[in-house]
Amino acid sequence: AQKVTQAQTEISVVEKEDVTLDCVYETRDTTYYLFWYKQPPSGELVFLIRRNSFDEQNEISGRYSWNFQKSTSSFNFTITASQVVDSAVYFCAQPMDTGRRALTFGSGTRLQVQP
Amino acid sequence: GAGVSQSPSNKVTEKGKDVELRCDPISGHTALYWYRQSLGQGLEFLIYFQGNSAPDKSGLPSDRFSAERTGGSVSTLTIQRTQQEDSAVYLCASSPQVTDTQYFGPGTRLTVL
Numbered sequence: 001a002q003k004v005t006q007a008q009t010e011i012s013v014v015e016k017e018d019v020t021l022d023c024v025y026e027t028r029d030t031t032y033y034l035f036w037y038k039q040p041p042s043g044e045l046v047f048l049i050r051r052n053s054f055d056e057q058n059e060i061s062g063r064y065s066w067n068f069q070k071s072t073s074s075f076n077f078t079i080t081a082s083q084v085v086d087s088a089v090y091f092c093a094q095p096m097d098t099g100r101r102a103l104t105f106g107s108g109t110r111l112q113v114q115p
Numbered sequence: 116g117a118g119v120s121q122s123p124s125n126k127v128t129e130k131g132k133d134v135e136l137r138c139d140p141i142s143g144h145t146a147l148y149w150y151r152q153s154l155g156q157g158l159e160f161l162i163y164f165q166g167n168s169a170p171d172k173s174g175l176p177s178d179r180f181s182a183e184r185t186g187g188s189v190s191t192l193t194i195q196r197t198q199q200e201d202s203a204v205y206l207c208a209s210s211p212q213v214t215d216t217q218y219f220g221p222g223t224r225l226t227v228l
Contacts, residue, residue, distance in 0.1 A: 033215055035217075096160060101163065102174070103150075103160065108157065
């Protein structure tokens with residue numbers, strides 16, 4: 001089965017700092033998808049990005065950017081100029097196994113942005 | 116449009132009772148998933164429905180857990196003879212046919228006393 005590792009349990013930053021959340025994955029597949037989700041204090045998992053392994057270009061969406069590196073099996077997430085509203089738990093995920101659509105999640109990184 | 120909805124939002128029950136949790140997926144989504152989130156175990160897959168295919172039940176932790184999806188839409192997760200270790204947030208997600216992107220509901224927090 002595939003595996004996702006988020007080694008950072010908790011990160012605390014001050015507003016306006018940049019912060020990078022790490023994600024390392026293990027997969028036997030040659031093509032695969034990776035995901036990031038945000039879970040704010042309200043509890044609902046919010047989809048952020050779905051990334052196809054075909055495309056190694058970095059992706060930017062406003063203050064969010066993602067760095068996909070096949071060579072190191074990493075899919076890191078950077079928030080630029082963090083804001084208090086970014087405080088949440090962030091999960092990296094991938095399909096559980098070849099041909100299976102259910103996701104396996106990392107253990108999550110709790111980000112606290114202090115004003 | 117409307118997102119995934121789940122009911123109830125909170126459920127408190129006594130050990131040994133049966134509970135039913137409901138999920139209403141996004142209209143038109145063919146795939147529906149149940150996950151469980153607990154402090155000790157993180158986010159765990161439970162069961163997956165895709166169209167008319169046989170569900171993937173490989174994540175169900177015991178035979179006390181079952182789920183059905185009626186008419187390819189609403190799903191009910193049933194836990195029989197609840198135990199304290201069943202206390203968790205039960206999350207439902209749905210995805211469209213053509214992508215794997217799953218959209219999650221707000222969850223049902225189950226507390227077994």
